[in-house]
Amino acid sequence: MDTNTKLKQILRNEGFRYTPQRQMVWNELRNMGGHHDCEEIYDELKGKGTRVSRATVYRTIEVLARNGLIRKLEVGDGVARYEAKEDGNHHHDHMICIETGDIIEFYNEELERLQEEIAEKHGYELVRHVHQLFVKKK
Amino acid sequence: MDTNTKLKQILRNEGFRYTPQRQMVWNELRNMGGHHDCEEIYDELKGKGTRVSRATVYRTIEVLARNGLIRKLEVGDGVARYEAKEDGNHHHDHMICIETGDIIEFYNEELERLQEEIAEKHGYELVRHVHQLFVKKK
DNA sequence: AGCTCACATGAGACTCAATATCAATAAAGA
DNA sequence: TCTTTATTGATATTGAGTCTCATGTGAGCT
Ligand SMILES: [Mn+2]
Ligand SMILES: [Mn+2]
Ligand SMILES: [Zn+2]
Ligand SMILES: [Zn+2]
Numbered sequence: 001m002d003t004n005t006k007l008k009q010i011l012r013n014e015g016f017r018y019t020p021q022r023q024m025v026w027n028e029l030r031n032m033g034g035h036h037d038c039e040e041i042y043d044e045l046k047g048k049g050t051r052v053s054r055a056t057v058y059r060t061i062e063v064l065a066r067n068g069l070i071r072k073l074e075v076g077d078g079v080a081r082y083e084a085k086e087d088g089n090h091h092h093d094h095m096i097c098i099e100t101g102d103i104i105e106f107y108n109e110e111l112e113r114l115q116e117e118i119a120e121k122h123g124y125e126l127v128r129h130v131h132q133l134f135v136k137k138k
Numbered sequence: 139m140d141t142n143t144k145l146k147q148i149l150r151n152e153g154f155r156y157t158p159q160r161q162m163v164w165n166e167l168r169n170m171g172g173h174h175d176c177e178e179i180y181d182e183l184k185g186k187g188t189r190v191s192r193a194t195v196y197r198t199i200e201v202l203a204r205n206g207l208i209r210k211l212e213v214g215d216g217v218a219r220y221e222a223k224e225d226g227n228h229h230h231d232h233m234i235c236i237e238t239g240d241i242i243e244f245y246n247e248e249l250e251r252l253q254e255e256i257a258e259k260h261g262y263e264l265v266r267h268v269h270q271l272f273v274k275k276k
Numbered sequence: 277a278g279c280t281c282a283c284a285t286g287a288g289a290c291t292c293a294a295t296a297t298c299a300a301t302a303a304a305g306a
Numbered sequence: 307t308c309t310t311t312a313t314t315g316a317t318a319t320t321g322a323g324t325c326t327c328a329t330g331t332g333a334g335c336t
Pocket of ligand 4: 231
């Protein structure tokens with residue numbers, strides 16, 4: 001199934017409409033790759049002559065995030081970034097270089113396991129987590 | 139050495155002045171305990187009849203954080219919270235209950251070690267990290 | 277104790293990402 | 307095609323945090 005059909009199915013299934021604007025935002029973020037904020041997505045679409053409003057980009061991003069199609073990333077600089085969750089895209093966390101702003105992805109099974117264990121130990125169920133390593137080149 | 143003398147020493151050492159406002163913000167956050175935002179600190183001081191401006195609370199919090207006297211905590215709800223670093227206060231991360239908003243602290247040595255290891259593995263030096271578990275009661 | 281002045285404060289203007297408003301538009305089902 | 311109702315675009319508004327600048331004050335010096 002192609003990604004647009006997938007988008008359509010998920011939206012329809014949640015009672016949302018399958019609109020050109022939502023397709024554009026979704027496709028743009030996928031094509032850009034990496035981690036981008038709403039303003040970047042909006043500028044990119046505007047640059048291509050596409051007619052989408054800033055408000056709709058923000059709203060669409062919210063809808064996509066709520067439905068697990070994209071992931072939100074806040075590194076503490078005041079803007080929320082997003083990344084498309086491609087089909088084969090497994091969970092990962094981020095390492096942010098405090099000198100270049102580069103974002104490197106990492107995954108560690110033991111780390112994931114320990115978090116579950118800790119939540120459990122306190123009588124809680126782990127729903128989601130934020131894990132960011134702020135680093136600099138050695 | 140009492141905490142106000144410690145505050146004085148650190149401020150003076152960094153070229154900052156030891157002012158009543160800075161003492162009040164520092165003492166208030168310590169007395170409140172837990173994790174609070176600037177508005178809460180401001181309201182608390184105002185409620186006691188203390189004369190401090192909102193701008194000064196924000197500026198003081200920034201100074202205290204920069205000098206390692208307090209720690210910043212951002213849980214993603216748009217407001218930065220702070221907690222006093224008491225003398226015996228070792229590093230810890232936070233578990234946030236998504237139902238009650240409760241903040242539970244945790245520390246796991248193995249977790250800390252793994253983070254260093256991961257940064258290292260990618261040729262980076264770990265400067266700081268953000269680690270939050272969003273949980274709910276089982 | 278008094279003098280000096282660079283730093284700190286208070287009040288309010290300002291920034292900027294994000295959200296809300298609302299009239300106009302257009303999915304989607306009948 | 308018609309009708310209903312979510313969505314969109316343009317813009318106003320929100321709110322945490324920052325900036326400005328006139329006034330105040332900590333602290334070094336005499
Ligand atoms: Mn993880
Ligand atoms: Mn930690
Ligand atoms: Zn990523
Ligand atoms: Zn804490």
